[in-house]
Amino acid sequence: MDNLIYLIVSGLAFPIIMYFLTRAVGFGNAITFADTQEATSLLQATHTSSLITQTLVASNNQAALARFQDGHTCILFPMGHKWGSTDIDHTSLARISQSKHGHLHLHMRSYTLPRLKIAIDNDVLRQHWKTALTFGETA
Amino acid sequence: MEYLFSTLDPAQFFDPSSVAGPLYVFFIVFEILYIWKRKRGGDYESRDTAASLIMGSTSLVSRVLFGFIGYFIVSHIYAMRIMDIPTTPIMLVVLLFVDDFRYYWSHRFSHRIRWCWANHVIHHSSQHFNLSTALRQPVLNSFTGLVILYSPFALLGVHPGAIAFVGSANLIYQFFIHTETVGKFPRWCEAVFNTPSHHRVHHSTKPEHLDTNYAGIFIIWDRIFGTFVQEKDNEAMQYGLVYNLGTFNPLRIATHEFVGIFKDISQKGLKFSQRFAYIFAPPGWSHDGSRLTSLDIKRQAQDEID
Ligand SMILES: [Zn+2]
């Protein structure tokens, strides 16, 4: 039993210490794209068979959304230092909430992608995102 | 020389992995500082590292809690042994080699049977490849059924303590091959041993790299059974899964494929054989052909080249 407690305590302490060590040396930052053009080419790479008709970017350049000619909608998001992407349709989102800073929190139905934060600093952009995420239903 | 053939008592063996903890800490800190200072040799990401290490601790706790299941099964088979193989230092060296053959098949089954993959996928779920990735270990090892691959050893009279000892040694060896800080070793070494170069290929998501280099310590098994792929010089790698996770939550990392299996088998209107296949067929199998297995992905990539 003592062994198990020791294991649990050290097993939690070590990850926490390493988390702060890696942050301290600068490994905690999330990836960003330079501009809309870079976001568009990253998103285009997820669907090479259809062209992008619209790209929306988050204010912190850490998330973007693309609508494709063939009807696909894809979101680009940071997974630490790597980009992740996911196709969404009208069944993907359980709900959208808004933080007090005006950022959008997407509550996804996917077990492996439960939440996405989209930093947004103005009303016009927020409305564009909402329209795209709800496929025009709240436009 | 005499010592090599002297009989040891495996019941008295310490578990090598019980002393490996400080070793792991030392080398992980060293690798982090090396990459930070030199700005090369790979990458660490805070949340990814924390998730990997929590999975490592959870895996150890699970071994303490459920390890007895495997030990119970192997001990019972050992009780029915047809002969006795005394545990000697030289026997342990031979066992390390033969057990690596067992590891090769266990690992291969872990990639090709979805039930086993649901457990092993944890180890492949990081998009990074560094020493902390090595500790991102499965938590439900005791429930895959792969413990049965130890039965020939037990039946031939290899003591379960000796089996556990070399199994631990194998895992410690594998810790050190999860790194981008080293390139390739001399040719003779790369020809015989599993090295960081070979294991980078195993964690890569390129179609031609999927389901290759299953080796534990000796890469010769992959060369013999046709699953070996050589890393090209200065090859840029992407690690992780074909469909990467969008979360660092250890609970979701540990359970996501089991959740996937559950969702698949609880679909309405499936035949029993289809539900069975969702559990035991290769990952990516689907009853309507809407998904891709690793073989489909390889075939598609090959078609694009041709
Ligand atoms: Zn593997």
Ligand SMILES: [Zn+2]
């Ligand atoms: Zn590995």
